[in-house]
Amino acid sequence: MAVDEYGLLCTELASATAQRDADVRAAEQSYVDCVAALTADITSAEAALSTVDIQVRAARRRVGRIDAHATTLWGRAADVLGRRVGALPGPILSTVDAEPATALRQVDTVLRRYRLGPVPVRLPRRFVVALPLLGAVGAVPVVGAGHALGIGLLSLVLAPFPGLLAARTLAHRRYAGWLDVGAVALTVFGALLGAGAALVMTS
Incomplete structure (x- = not known):
């Protein structure tokens, strides 16, 4: 009887030992898994923090550029009004989801357009290249009408004006600029060529 009880105790002890070992291994694995998950979370948080930090620095630089542009x-605006306007007002929170740079560009265009005197704006190359054609197109109907009315010489004098007027209007309204001497010369040159071609065709 004692032998049987001893064997049973040994069996129970072995079973308990095996269960303990299994519990220890499970606890160790759980610890390892928790540490790995925590490490992954920390790495992800650090990456997110780095991204946010980069975005904050970029936003600060952008705000600095916008502030500098607004100050300019x-x-x-004070120059346009011809008087002192005081310090630049502080920013006001807006309920309109609009891009500040867009609003500043619109203000810049208005100031260029209504500033007292010509504004030195560099006209686009494609516009400058098209000036002779614009002058020629404006000159042809003037010369044609002058030939029909018998005032061919006077029409040659008037031929550049339609092209110049159209070029000036386009430069002012579309690009907020003005025609310089070179642009005027190109337009007149094109008008003279167009007038000459019109005279040849009507003679």
Whole structure:
């Protein structure tokens, strides 16, 4: 009887030992898994924090550029008005989801358009290249009408004006600029060529 009880105790002890070992291994694995998950979370949080930090620095640089542009426009507004306008007002929170740079560009265009005197704006190359054609197109109907009315010489004098007027209007309204001497010369040159071609065709 004692032998049987001893064997049973040994069996129970072995079973308990095996269960303990299994529990220890499970606890160790759980610890390893938790540490790995925590490490992954920390790495992810650090990456997110780095991204946010980069975005914050970029936003600060952008705000700095916008502030500098706004300060410049404020000074130009004072020049347009011809009087002191005080310090630049602080920013106001807006309920309109609009891009500040877009609003500043619109203000810049208005100031260029209504500033007292010509504004030195560099006209686009494609516009400058098209000036002779614009002058020629404007000159042809003038010369044609002058030939029909018998005032061919006077029409040659008037031929450049339609092209110049159209070029000036386009430069002012579309690009907020003005025609310089070179642009005027190109337009007149094109008008003279167009007038000459019109005279040849009507003679």
